[in-house]
Amino acid sequence: MGAPLVIVGTGLAGWTLAREFRRLDPNTPIVLVSRDEGAFYSKPMLSNALAGGRSPASLVSTPAAAAAEAIQATVLAQREVVRIDTVARAVVLDDRVVPYRALVLALGADPIRLPLQGDASDRVFSVNDLVDYGRFHAALTTGARVTLLGAGLIGCEFANDLAIAGYHVDVVDLAPLPLGRLVPERAGRAMQVALSAAGVSFHLGASVRAIHCDGARLVVELVVAGSMQAGSMQAEPAEVRRLSTDLVLSAVGLRPRTALAAAAGLTVEGGIVVDSMLRTNALDVYALGDCAQVDGQVLPYVLPLMTGARALAKTLTGVPTAVVYPVMPVAVKTPALPLSVVPAPQGIDGEWSYLEPEGGLEGHFKDREGRLQGFVLGGAATARRAALVRAMGQVA
Amino acid sequence: MNTYLCIVCGFVFDESTGRPEDGIPAGTLWSAVAEDWACPECGVAKSDFEMVVI
Numbered sequence: 257m258g259a260p261l262v263i264v265g266t267g268l269a270g271w272t273l274a275r276e277f278r279r280l281d282p283n284t285p286i287v288l289v290s291r292d293e294g295a296f297y298s299k300p301m302l303s304n305a306l307a308g309g310r311s312p313a314s315l316v317s318t319p320a321a322a323a324a325e326a327i328q329a330t331v332l333a334q335r336e337v338v339r340i341d342t343v344a345r346a347v348v349l350d351d352r353v354v355p356y357r358a359l360v361l362a363l364g365a366d367p368i369r370l371p372l373q374g375d376a377s378d379r380v381f382s383v384n385d386l387v388d389y390g391r392f393h394a395a396l397t398t399g400a401r402v403t404l405l406g407a408g409l410i411g412c413e414f415a416n417d418l419a420i421a422g423y424h425v426d427v428v429d430l431a432p433l434p435l436g437r438l439v440p441e442r443a444g445r446a447m448q449v450a451l452s453a454a455g456v457s458f459h460l461g462a463s464v465r466a467i468h469c470d471g472a473r474l475v476v477e478l479v480v481a482g483s484m485q486a487g488s489m490q491a492e493p494a495e496v497r498r499l500s501t502d503l504v505l506s507a508v509g510l511r512p513r514t515a516l517a518a519a520a521g522l523t524v525e526g527g528i529v530v531d532s533m534l535r536t537n538a539l540d541v542y543a544l545g546d547c548a549q550v551d552g553q554v555l556p557y558v559l560p561l562m563t564g565a566r567a568l569a570k571t572l573t574g575v576p577t578a579v580v581y582p583v584m585p586v587a588v589k590t591p592a593l594p595l596s597v598v599p600a601p602q603g604i605d606g607e608w609s610y611l612e613p614e615g616g617l618e619g620h621f622k623d624r625e626g627r628l629q630g631f632v633l634g635g636a637a638t639a640r641r642a643a644l645v646r647a648m649g650q651v652a
Numbered sequence: 653m654n655t656y657l658c659i660v661c662g663f664v665f666d667e668s669t670g671r672p673e674d675g676i677p678a679g680t681l682w683s684a685v686a687e688d689w690a691c692p693e694c695g696v697a698k699s700d701f702e703m704v705v706i
Contacts, residue, residue, distance in 0.1 A: 301662040558694040
């Protein structure tokens with residue numbers, strides 16, 4: 257039999273690779289290492305589950321044992337990886353050493369923690385996996401007021417989900433508009449309007465300075481940037497604002513988990529550096545998903561990960577296959593204004609133009625030659641997604 | 653009419669509304685959806701959907 261394919265991580269990346277690999281190779285043993293129970297669940301649903309009244313347990317699509325049995329894999333749950341030995345070709349766990357024929361790092365990413373002051377700065381939740389979600393869900397009490405740090409994709413989804421489920425939501429972000437890194441200004445403004453109408457309060461251009469205890473509640477201290485006064489180099493004094501809240505949820509972004517790889521001598525930049533075949537600089541060691549920097553890009557979304565898993569399954573079964581990304585719109589699942597976005601590519605000169613369809617939003621990003629290079633669809637216009645993907649595909 | 657949930661990303665296919673933009677008219681039964689149809693959100697196969705129990 258020989259050594260197994262070892263996959264570290266049982267998130268969407270790890271499980272998807274295991275399933276795709278098994279479809280192509282019925283015999284080679286697969287070992288998945290997980291630091292939690294290893295159940296298969298829908299991560300994108302974590303920020304859409306409250307409105308549907310979903311309990312954390314109900315988000316598990318397949319318990320670890322059943323998921324493993326379905327593909328004749330072994331799950332080593334509740335294990336920490338101590339180190340990777342690329343010379344001996346083995347993964348050292350806290351209780352055993354597992355040799356590998358090929359090793360795939362599907363480690364995911366850690367939520368970024370803002371440096372905060374105050375005696376309650378450690379009482380900030382973040383939800384990046386099912387265990388986190390369970391903790392957050394347990395702390396939510398009926399009618400609670402929740403302050404969300406970050407108005408990006410995950411922040412907006414949580415804000416909308418919490419608002420629908422009857423919670424009071426304050427969203428804080430340093431940027432002037434939500435979704436600033438993903439969509440053009442017009443779409444960001446539309447999102448702000450839609451979420452505001454859904455009951456979400458925005459505090460934009462604001463940074464969080466401290467979180468203090470206040471009896472059973474918390475106070476979030478914000479600094480709202482002052483505007484520049486004409487004729488003066490001095491900004492107006494910043495305004496300090498205090499939000500009384502019950503829970504603080506941080507969604508300010510993710511940082512790929514790279515420490516294990518770096519310690520094993522793998523090349524690490526923004527993520528674990530891999531080529532288009534997802535190969536690290538160590539023989540038979542690969543990286544996939546949120547932890548990986550593929551050809552210079554870290555793309556922590558579902559579609560890139562699924563595309564990568566399918567290509568890697570082929571590579572690992574003897575057909576070297578580069579990851580070729582199709583046009584991959586990012587879905588923002590905010591019921592108040594669902595969006596489908598292909599961001600304007602960096603380094604391409606062009607501009608956005610807009611249509612105003614009934615009950616929706618449609619923006620096209622065209623380069624100087626008039627070719628469609630990105631788009632944003634909102635509301636009813638998201639039905640045009642497939643048509644625009646096709647239009648972009650004809651460009652490539 | 654039933655609805656089917658993508659177990660990966662949570663996308664819902666509703667037989668009663670179909671997916672006209674993918675050429676699947678409203679009222680199309682799940683069993684009649686092409687086997688090579690993929691989840692429009694995450695690209696997984698039709699076999700990665702399960703029926704939603706209400």
